[in-house]
Amino acid sequence: MSIKHWPEQERPRERLLAQGAKSLSDAELLAIFLRTGVKGQSAVALSRSLLKHFGSLAALLTSKREDFCQGHGLGSAKYAQLQAVMEMASRCFYDNLKKTEPLSSPQATRDFLQSRLQHHDEEIFAVLYLNNRHQPLHFEKLFRGTIDAASVYPRVVVKNALQHNAAALIIAHNHPSGIAEPSAADCHITERIKNALALVDIRLLDHFIVGKGTLTSLAELGKM
Numbered sequence: 001m002s003i004k005h006w007p008e009q010e011r012p013r014e015r016l017l018a019q020g021a022k023s024l025s026d027a028e029l030l031a032i033f034l035r036t037g038v039k040g041q042s043a044v045a046l047s048r049s050l051l052k053h054f055g056s057l058a059a060l061l062t063s064k065r066e067d068f069c070q071g072h073g074l075g076s077a078k079y080a081q082l083q084a085v086m087e088m089a090s091r092c093f094y095d096n097l098k099k100t101e102p103l104s105s106p107q108a109t110r111d112f113l114q115s116r117l118q119h120h121d122e123e124i125f126a127v128l129y130l131n132n133r134h135q136p137l138h139f140e141k142l143f144r145g146t147i148d149a150a151s152v153y154p155r156v157v158v159k160n161a162l163q164h165n166a167a168a169l170i171i172a173h174n175h176p177s178g179i180a181e182p183s184a185a186d187c188h189i190t191e192r193i194k195n196a197l198a199l200v201d202i203r204l205l206d207h208f209i210v211g212k213g214t215l216t217s218l219a220e221l222g223k224m
Helices: 012-021 026-034 042-054 057-061 065-069 076-098 106-117 154-163 182-196
Strands: 124-130 137-144 168-174 205-212 215-217
Touching: 012 076, 012 106, 012 205, 026 057, 026 076, 042 057, 065 076, 076 106, 076 137, 106 124, 106 137, 106 168, 106 205, 106 215, 124 154, 137 154, 154 168, 168 182, 182 205
Parallel strands: 168 205
Antiparallel strands: 124 137, 124 168, 205 215
16 A cells, blocks of 8 residues: 555654654665665665665665665665755754864764764774864865874874964764774874874864764773
8 A cells, every 4th residue: 555545643754743753663664765666665674675685774774785785675876865865964963062062062062973884884084173272174084994103194184284374173084883992003093193283283182983873982991
């Protein structure tokens, strides 16, 4: 039976409007995104099938284009639509972050960094440049690959911080394994960057390790 023939109180879109998005299951949210099903399957049934195929909603949303497009009822148009939605969400997080101070609104910082880093399947080292009021000036992904002393250059971090006239920085990188535990190399490069920045009177406020749905602060662990 098509969703349009379901009782109104059971239709995902109507339930979302009446009760809010948090009241819906992963399959129902995905069904609203898909809008239509395929022959023999409603949008909700198709969504359940896709979630079973990919393993989870997160796995579907972060899948590579070729894997995503192989999903039944999906394709390049849906992939492009999804990437646009995810980018809008990330920009929304950043807009919210710009209205606050990362130190007084740690959750806004965490949400933004997770939105930018947790979905990569390679390590990305990023920098959030802050002014003297600790408000964001600029965000950039600075290095890619294995994040260790051989691939992260403190002098580049310092040079870019000076170019952005930053008074403080927050650095972050992801662990593609999904485990947000700092390694000895993570702590070592943090200390090197902190010391290099201190030479030009710029503070390093924190180093976040981003996992799948988790995030660890080295400052909170006392490792800075």
